[in-house]
Amino acid sequence: MKVIKNLKSQLKENRLAWVDMLYIYRKELFNIFTDGGAIIIFLVATLIYPLVVGFIYNKELLRDSPIAVVDNDHSALSRKYIRMIDATPETQVTYQCFSMEEAKQLQKHGKVHGIIHIPKGFSKSINTGRQTYVNIFADVTSFFWYRNLSVATSYVSRTMGYEIEAKGLIAKGSTYDDAVRSVRKFIPQERVLYNPGGYPSFILPIILIIVIQQTILMGTGILAGKTSERSKWKDLTPANVHYKGLFRIIFGRALAIFTIYIPISIYVLILVPHMFNLPQLASGPWDTLWFILPFILASIFLGMTVSTFFYHRENALVVYIATSIPILLMTGFPWPREAMPNFWRNFSYIFPSTFGVQGFVRMNTMGASLVEISWEHFCLWVQVGIYFVTTFFAYRWRLTRKSRIKAIEDRRRKRRNRIANQKLSDNLS
């Protein structure tokens, strides 16, 4: 009871602070919903971008890449090899060429994405018990062409090799079962535990998290730039009696953006994966939301800290848009963390997305529970703390009078512009 009484009296004492904060909160929400640029970033981008990207990547698995075959052997065995290549899901023989030159021309002009050359004497070597080989020319314009060709040829060569060896053993007098057993002493078997869907379901969850972070950063930057532009002294806050007290301003603003991002996160991280049938092994929506809570807060405070450097609303967009792809690469999924240079690996800890993607993907795609991603969760809360402190100091710096001197010069320059304009308008019209 005593605690509640204390709290009540405290509330009464600080009533003004709460009123101010709620006023700022309301005002900021109003600002967001009446600003075309902010709406595009906060709502339209987060609503449409995941849909468009999901739609593009909708065709799971890349099948039947077109390849050319040059058969210089013309034997039953070489034809069988070609048939088997054609039958694999990865490749499809679209051209049978007479010479390597012809095939290379086709590859150069992008008609085929890979060449298999079967040399003369292919079947003769096999029948006389000598080792033979097939030449494979991969297309390096995209990683997928190489991957498909190499998977298909290594599978076919291995399978045909086993068959030939077993036939040889049977011819020598062993039984069928013995022959089959002795060609493969043991069987390596791949079991795909998570994300058998391939590229689209690998990249989409990463993009979803990046979209949330980047739109928060851009949005906070745009809003700060806007108030700065409007204000007479290039202040971070509008001239209003309620805008006083650093904590009131910071909390009011953060709360406004946070409110918008509750429905957005539910949509982007829970509904969109559902729509595109992405792996959703997370134990429940509450776990996902509980994990994503510090991610959003950290993004908001990071955005607010950096936003103190934006004096114009458009600048935030220009700066952040270029960082999106490096941030995506630094999350550790497109490029393994072990292969990153130390500098960039440490640098990536600045962004909430690094932990956000790690946690979200492992939760959703790999079925990790909150226990397995507790380290990432903890790091995100640490980021919330750090960025809150930096926001505090950055706001204090911007709200002191020193930074206003620059603003006054700017105003003078603008006035000069306006006068020059006036003179010229007669000239034109």
Place this chain on the structure above:
Amino acid sequence: MISRPIYLVMTIIIPSIVIIFFATFFNQGVPEQMPIAVIDFDNSSTSRMIVRSLNAGQMCKIKYKLTSYESAKTNMQRGEIYAFVIIPRNFEKDVYNGKQPVINFHTEYAHYLGSSLIMKEIQTTLTTISIGADLKVRLQKGENQYYAMAQVNPIANDSHIIANSKLNYAFYLSSIMMPGIICLMALMCSVYVIGIELKDGTSRRWLVVGNKNIVESLTGKLLPYTVLFWIMIIMSEIVMEKFMGFPNEGNPAIMYLGALFTVISYQAVGIFLTGLLPSMRTALSIAAFYGTMGFTLSGFTYPNAAMLDAVKPYTYLYPLRQYYEIYCNVQINGLSFSHTLVPFIILMLFWLVFPFSTVKHLRYAAVKLNYKRD
């Protein structure tokens, strides 16, 4: 136009950072020594030999030797390992008795590239060991080594990976990503510099400087940026070739020309967007949205052929797609200029179609000075 620091950031600082980032980030080329785990239920000399062979590979490094499937799965979920191999009980005995035991290796494709590489290496290592065991038996039977080798592996694959023999993955990404981000900045920058004239109300003066001709004014405005961004892309190409050692089969001059055409095309799209929406912030937001989609749609991360038919036409809206085409034709396949005319012509269409469709509207907005503040 050095009045605002943002111009310096857009034209020089961001492109330079992008070049430095891509030049240093992929310095390893191919991922190496990625952690995996092994569960050895057999613990025989054969199974230990398999573990040693797995550890000796270039891609994998055995980080844990575990005792249960559950702990391995947890480790995978914690992101500490990319794969784990399970060697079953009585493995050695079964091999000698010809019972064909199965070695399961568990992978995940949440780390698409890393897992693909690891899967391939484990598969190859295990197959080689399997073949080796067969070979050993044959040699013990007194077969000639050459003959035995031919018997156990009758068809060998001889891979020729022209132009990227080490399978450097960075090569696939950076060669388009670096110029792509610089082009994106060119797009944003052209929207920005035209938009700022409208916003600050200086557009009339700008028109007068350009002899009251909107085409002349636009050319004068954007030309310095064209040159700057072009130089930046050329620098990125030089860095890729000299510093990162990416192969170049064709004539670099054609690539440079292609870069120039692409930059101008992006600026043309920029003019189109500003003309369509003279309000700078909306135009910039749309440009950002359009530009980032280009990385997905231009087909170098995910081939155009694999996209839905409904999506395919939209890929032509991106100059980056044509740049990728020029890059494939020239840098990788070494074709001559006459064989790559099509992408150049499409890029030229960008210059004609996009700016001229909205240039009148832009001039109207520039004279009227009716910039909406909200």
